[in-house]
Amino acid sequence: MxxxxxxxxxxxxxxxxxxxxxxxxxxxxxxxxxxxxxxxxxxxxxxSDSERTRWQGEGWWxxxxxxxxxxxxxxxxxxxxxxxRRHRLTEVRVDTGDGEGALLRGRALEGVLEGEAGRLDGVQRAHVHLTGRPGAPETRVRLNLEPHVDPGTTLAHLSTEALTHARNSAGLDALPTEVRLTGVKHKAERVS
Incomplete structure (x- = not known):
């Protein structure tokens, strides 16, 4: 935007x-x-002189x-x-255990998280935005849910599956996440 x-x-x-x-x-x-x-x-x-001084005597000018x-x-x-201001985190530092570490592209982690969150049952579309610092990343997740989905169940699956996998694969102690759930607009169903 x-x-x-x-x-x-x-x-x-x-x-x-x-x-x-x-x-x-x-x-x-x-x-x-x-x-x-x-x-x-x-x-x-x-x-001209008259244009420059036209409103000078007025109190509101x-x-x-x-x-x-x-x-x-x-x-x-x-x-x-x-x-x-940097809105997106470009790299995440991954502890490899050898003391040197590695850098993981932020877009790659966002893409994996989007893909895994998008495959959850009832999620029509997922969008992930990585923020924070390279050593302490944070995520913002926006999910568009279909009408039949329970938001609590979807949030639990997102936490236990997608976010846990991302945190473990990047070797992070924590991955603070802000999740926004929105419902997909749909036509009213006819009851007979």
Whole structure:
């Protein structure tokens, strides 16, 4: 989701800057602007004195400008922290007993967990997300359950089968897991 939002925002900002910059450059190089354009010609300034000082005497102007800039700064900081934060664990350290250890790809462990969880009775789709640190991984599991399934039974099977196998095969002492169970939407059954 964040990747999509990131690409859309970068694309929109880039498109706006390209259009505005290209239009200002074209007018500056001597192209005749259309009648609705904000600049009249090659020697027109971007902001005239009257445009710059138009709202300066109003009491609401500076608080509105400061509030708008504060919102932009907060959105930029949120975006920066969201982009820099690592969401996925790329490697898991496995203790091999020889003192050196090995590295297991996070995607491989996610794939195995998804496959095993997806084969549980009544699970239509499983999604696994590995987080945490390489020495102490954590998982987030999302299961879409069919209507006839008991969630408690499915959760017990997930804990005793898929998660136990993953923990044992990676040589981990613990594998904390957050599980989200959702039901698959279905049509109402007719009772006769």
């Amino acid at each position: 964040l990747r999509t939002v990131n690409r859309v925002l970068i694309g929109l900002v880039g498109l706006v800057l390209l259009v505005l910059g290209g239009a200002v450059l074209a007018v500056g190089l001597g192209a005749n602007p259309p009648s609705w354009w904000i600049h009249d010609g090659r020697h027109d300034v971007l902001l 500076w608080p509105a400008v400061i509030a708008a800039l504060a919102v932009l700064v907060l959105l930029a900081l949120w975006w920066l922290t969201a982009v820099l």
